[in-house]
Amino acid sequence: MVEFEKYLYERENAGATIRKYLTDLKCFFKFLGEKTEIDKGRLLAYKEWLIEHYTVNSVNSMLAALNQFLTFCGYCELKIRRVKTQKNLFLQEEKELTCQEYKRLVKAARAEGKSQLALCIETIAVTGIRVSELKYFTVEQVKKGRIEVHNKGKYRRIFLTASIRKKLLMFASARKIRSGCIFVTKSGQPKDRSNLWSEMKALKKKAGVSGEKIFPHNLRHLFARVYYQTTQDLTGLADVLGHSSLNVTRIYTSNTGEIYQRQLNRMTILQM
Template sequence: MIDAFLEMMSAERGAADNTLASYRRDLEDAERFTRSSCGTRLAESASSDIAALLRDMEKAGFAASSQARRLSALRQYFRFLHAEGIRADDPTGVVMSPKRARALPKILSENEVDRLLHRAADEARDPSIAAGQVQSAVRTRALLELLYATGMRVTELVSLPVSVAWSEEPFFIVKGKGGKERMVPVTQSARDAVSDHLQLRDRDPRSATCPWLFPAESYTKAIARQVFARDLKALGARCGIPSARMSPHVLRHAFASHLLQNGADLRVVQQLLGHADISTTQIYTHVMEERLHRLVSENHPLACR
């Protein structure tokens, strides 16, 4: 039934491969627990079995966020079983979600991002750089410029088709979670960086049949997100930024935070990030506190009293 559930999530809801893999891990782990500790198959579990699973995760030291993710996967699974007529009830319905404190996202300052962008540009144009490293430096700059200009998820970024760069429009069409498309504006600086990357990319004869904007060295698949993350950490180290603070997701956070700091509307940021729910975007409201305080102080008629 786990396989049937995953097939439904893929075919009907367009779940990404990473999402399906995460669901599979969570459900198969739950299946092993209910068989060994409760003596029953997962599909036949009672509410007490699900609660026992979460208690076991807590004792094992799993964070509340991991427990909540496991419970979310189970809720989806049992709703599927109910819809298919395999179960008459949903045992997760009365199980309370673990309480979790929402951590503030790690972000970089505007100055730090500026240092990254300048260093990437300098390295991409460095005449003394080894011939074999030129394409990597130019590619890293293009990826960094696009990521900070658009706030794309790293999987969206590395899997961009080369066709997006052929358009003269000032935006890219990005396919996000669940196959949903959205428009993201692209700065001229990012377009210039992508143009430089394309000139080197297209020198390789294999590029003629390669559909990705950022191909791997083999040109048979897109660059792995882990490769970009590694290159980004290395660039950050050369700028004096600790590797623990550097990742593609941190740049996505920086994109959203800097927009809000400079006056962007939360709903606009939600649309640009591709968040289905505004509550997901509200994690960034902490960066608005200083701006809101200044707005009230400067504009409220009673603020000067």
């Protein structure tokens, strides 16, 4: 496992991805039990077992970890195909975070005296960044008015509005943060997905927002929908989000099925 972890690191996988793969592999080894020899039959049996116990998305995620491990071991011919699913381009109403709900989350965080959490939420929502990119928000870069991200051999630039730039610098000044990362934990480590997620979840009662809607990545989806509704520029949005595929960006801009239903109801020209 140590060598596999090193292999993933050298392939420049993110730390969270490496931890996820290692956890998923433990599940595979537990399935194997004492008989550790593997062949196509046992791998397919494992896939069937996963399908019985996990959602399709989880199954495919765990198979991705397994296939990486098989590649590492030199058994590419044993790799397992993912479970095919029909892409759902409709946003689920129960998971759509509205602008009003987002604002209630920010207000709830401020009311709880959690100014850093409130600013984290606002920063993600107005820039559309990934949570993993919060660590690039340093005093030095914010002063420049843009955030330059170098990750996995890729480079992209995040633009800041004048308002969020001012708030970030005021927060850093109040916390006496003169250089380096602005969003840090009490131990001085950069904020990550797990601790931000748990802090956001704790706001659900005070904000009156369903827990299903409260997770950091949903703020990125909210940004994408608002940006597209404002500009109708899908290509520009893909650049802002750092997507290499417009198909991915289309998912981010999906409307709910309810909205599509209202649009269909207005199409009276074909009615007899």
